[in-house]
Amino acid sequence: MYRYDERDHTIIQERVAQFRSQTERYLAGELSEEQFLPLRLQNGLYIQRLAPMLRIAVPYGLLNSAQLRRLARISRDFDKGYAHFTTRQNLQFNWPQLEDIPDILAELAEVEMHAVQTSGNCIRNTTSDPFAGVARDEIADPRPYCELIRQWSTFHPEFAFLPRKFKIAVSGSEADRAAIRVHDIGVQIVRRGDEIGFQVLVGGGQGRTPVIAEQIRDFLPEEDLLSYLEAIVRVYNQLGRRDNKYKARIKILVKALGAEEFGRRVEREWEQIKDGADKLTDDALAWAKSFFTAPEYKTFDGAVSDAALQAQADDDKAFSRWLERNSFPHRVPGYRAITLSTKPTGVPPGDVTDRQLEAIADLADEYSFGEVRVTHEQNVVLADVPQDRLLELWQAARKHGFATPNIGTLTDMICCPGGDYCSLANAKSIPVAEAIQRRFDDLDYLYDLGDLDLNISGCMNACGHHHVGHIGILGVDKKGEEFYQVQLGGSSSENASLAKVLGPSFSRAEVTEVIGKILDIYLEQRRPEEPFIDTYNRIGVQPFKEKVYAKAS
Incomplete structure (x- = not known):
């Protein structure tokens, strides 16, 4: 993991001091709103629907445990005790006070973090694979x-x-x-x-x-x-x-x-x-x-380690499900990468509390060399976990709400903050996400559906990546009322594609029923072991359209 040198520290400290002066001048009326706008944007500060929002840079999604603990403290001392992981592998505070922003930036600088160029018309945070290395x-x-x-x-x-x-x-x-x-x-x-x-x-x-x-x-x-x-x-x-x-x-x-x-x-x-x-x-x-050298891995007999892990999975169905969905094969025998899900039912995707941030730091120190990665799906990865400690990690993760075995499923959705926070949004995203989570919370059903990307955006800016969801939901405004457009067939993979609009939009109350009908057609039409996106590409949009818009007899 990159560590700041003396020049890095100096540059960021100078930027903090510069923005402190700019903020004080703005609050004193010496800078106009127009003059302050580009200055705050270059330091990651937005003015949202209800309060300022500060976006913190997490370069290529990489954090260490000390940084996580500082983010937790900032959340507790300067915000409402929670934060939000974004699709750009960054982290946002949704309720800081404008006069506190310079102090927050000073706190971040102490742990080699900043908010530089997380907004504005500049080159933003470079993102990458959360399983890099x-x-x-x-x-x-x-x-x-x-x-x-x-x-x-x-x-x-x-x-x-x-x-x-x-x-x-x-x-x-x-x-x-x-x-x-x-x-x-x-x-x-x-x-x-x-x-x-x-x-x-x-x-x-x-x-x-x-x-x-x-x-x-x-x-x-x-x-x-x-x-x-x-x-x-x-x-x-x-x-x-x-x-x-x-x-x-x-x-x-x-x-x-x-x-x-x-x-x-x-x-x-x-x-x-x-x-x-x-x-x-x-x-x-x-x-x-x-x-970015490899950590000090232990040496394991891969076959023996795999057999021992399989025996543990055979003894506990819940652990087996988590292992199947939330673990990722590792290049080093005897290790796996683990995704901590931020998406239990009822929690806005990507949201974590201050205590959860501290818990992630503890888990990273205990199980993964003190390092974590943020994913563009708004989850968190522990990249280097020994297989002989996975059962122990799972038990610890459950206590903190991170063991939902839903990675890659319908409920592992991407969702922007939407109209609950964003001043640009046409509609709320979080209530739609929660309704879908509650409607489709049966794990057996989710696993039968298989890999399925559902992405939700509250406006055309597409912060929720609805264009590249297998199922995409877009909030739209109709004469002051919130409606939702459904799109199908998108993908952000190496075979990337853009979703097509299914048809006229729906009220919020109709969305879960519409998703259910779409899934019914998939289950009727799919071939054995065929993922949703492959079924869609084979049969096209028409069967889904006919099912969703069919008039009741």
């Missing part, structure tokens, strides 16, 4: 490259005021668990012989105009990563529209020019800068990789 299908660990991108993009003088917000994701495995195809830039690590490089995708995104990214480079040498990204963002910064925020994202520019022409312009820009200061030397690459 441990996945069996990994080509190379993406975290060193994420850290290099973070350092390159933070406080970049050219890119502080881009036409619109800008998001980058990096995947290092064969399976895409970072949703790189719905990002402004998606970076896929590839191998050509003994050489590591990158496939580069551009122009993806969600929001009002969802787009799947297109490839402009099939192989970029490792040392050219930052200079090539620089060329992409330069072209966007020069040509991206600033007259209309709804048409300002890079996806609009790529569509207007065509991916081929956009790629040509990037190559021309890159030719001018590729041998400059951003070229990564062997020393720079080795330096970045030195922060």
Whole structure:
């Protein structure tokens, strides 16, 4: 895990002092709302429906136990005792007081955290695979490259005021668990012989105009990563529209020019800068990789460890279910990665209390080398758990509400805060999520459905990723009343696709019944062992539409 050096500490402390002065001047009436707006956004501060919201950067989703405990303390001392994990692998406080923000930022700086560039028209937090470094299908660990991108993009003088917000994701495995195809830039690590490089995708995104990214480079040498990204963002910064925020994202520019022409312009820009200061030397690459070495794993006989774990699972059905759904194969024999679910019935997806944050820190220290990862599905991963301690971990996780065995199922949904908090939302998301949780809380039924992504957004900004849910729900406004549009067939995987609108929207009271009808058609039409998304792709939207909109006889 990357640790700050003296320069990092100085930069963040100076930023805290700077924002403290700016906040004091604003509260004293010396800065107007218009003047303060870009300053607060560059420090992660929004004004939501009921209170300010502060978004904390969690680089590529990685946290240590000391940081978790500090986040818990901040939540308790400056907020209402809980926080929210986001789809960008960050963490949000929904109720801080404006005058307290500088003190919160000072507290964060003490544990090497900040809120810089978590908002505004700049390069946001770079996201990645929560199983980075441990996945069996990994080509190379993406975290060193994420850290290099973070350092390159933070406080970049050219890119502080881009036409619109800008998001980058990096995947290092064969399976895409970072949703790189719905990002402004998606970076896929590839191998050509003994050489590591990158496939580069551009122009993806969600929001009002969802787009799947297109490839402009099939192989970029490792040392050219930052200079090539620089060329992409330069072209966007020069040509991206600033007259209309709804048409300002890079996806609009790529569509207007065509991916081929956009790629040509990037190559021309890159030719001018590729041998400059951003070229990564062997020393720079080795330096970045030195922060992400393997922990001190114990040596296990894999077969013996697997057999012992299977015996424990055979003795306890509840443990077996949790193991099946919430554990992930590890590259090191005798270990597994464990996902702590934040989604028991009745809890808004991604929400955790201050005590739960402290419990996660304790679990990380006890079972996973003091480190956790936030997922873009709003859960938390302990990446390095010995198999002989999984039963013990499960029992501990149950006490704190983290052992719901629903990872990858219908109730492991992505959900934005929606109209309960967000001033941009057209409708509430959290009550819809809870209604679905309560309606479909039978584990046997969930397991029969199999892997199924359900994503909920309260508005077209798509913070809940509804465009790429197998089932997506979008809150819409109809003459001041909340309604919900249902979409089917989306995916954020390596076979990414955008969902199609099923038809006219529904009232909140109708949503769970509609989801039930959709699932009925799936169960009727699926082939043995066929996941929902494959059934949908095979039969199309029409059977679902006919079932949902059929008139009662």
